[in-house]
Amino acid sequence: MTGAERAGFPPPTTVAELRRLLDQLPPDALVLVDGYEAAYSPISSATLTQVQELSGRPSYLGRFEHPSDAERAVAGEDAAGWITEPGPLPQRVGEPIAALVLRREVRADDEQ
Template sequence: MTAPRLSYGEYPPPLTAAELIRRLAALPPDTPVLVDGPAAAFSPIAATQLVEVQELDRVPVPELGRFDATAEAARNVADPPGAVAAQPIGSPRMALVLRREQQVDDEDEDAESDD
């Protein structure tokens, strides 16, 4: 069975590894895989990691995604950083996280936030 060819454009997000594999199979093998950076640029994937995550129903803010590692999610539910407490959605599950390469500016911001 031949994988379908993909055309330029935006596609719905793959929700499972099987969906992602199906899309990747349609690409030429030398196609780079990149992730978004914080300033609308793209970066190579620096690492992949399997993480147990919990989806939260928190108010959308640019810095936060819908999922946290389970320990961080439990802290955010018990002691929310904002005015509105987040609630868990469903049960924790394993997820493949694609980590982007860390930029020098990102490292400087992380150091400043630790002060």
């Protein structure tokens, strides 16, 4: 898989479906989730993609980015332009790696 490739899968809704999905993936792939605030939500998508770990980020940001977003972050062009805290730029940790990214359901009332 190249840095730009992403493979989508039907979102697992049961343990059995998640096991079948995991059986299709490289055993060293990371498993990551996106999040927002608190509580729990169903999985809306499952995608296998490349990610890059970064160090030196604020604690409220995840440690991993898509490689193209990581490139901007280490160059000081953070994709999340609302971050205004001055400080050292993040640094890459290791090489990009494959990760299964599980995204939470976004309800219509979440977008208000």
